[in-house]
Amino acid sequence: MAMNVSPDSAANEPDVLVDINTTPLIDVMLVLLIMLIITIPIQMHSVKMNLPVGNPPPPAAPPPVVQVDIRPDGGLTWNGTxxxxxxxxxQHMAQVAAQTDQPEIHLLPDRLSPYSAVAEVLAAAQREGATRIGLIGNEQYMQ
Structure with missing residues (x-):
């Protein structure tokens, strides 16, 4: 017995596809990606701060104020001295920090004073432990 194979019969049959079906592969990869995203813990880049809880009562008397002025040449005055x-x-910052009720330090730099002088005052306050310091006179920098 023999089989007759003619060129016409091979032309009528569809070609065999040898490509892999990637649709299920893509579906599996998407599911794995979603599972990976869900299971990775969220990274928190935060700074730990001790924030007060609630509203504190107003002080009975206003705290004393110390005025620190920075002149354009970088010189400093403490309450005008x-x-x-x-x-x-x-030495003055250490005296302020040693008090139980620290006075507020109002730092007033001149518009032309160097930033290094301002940074020096802030660093001295931090080193000595003076915690109540604020910059005043910022309206001179608005244009």
């Missing part, structure tokens, strides 16, 4: 240098500034 010129300071001789960094050691004098740190």
């Amino acid at each position: 010129p300071l001789s240098g960094r050691a004098d500034l740190e």
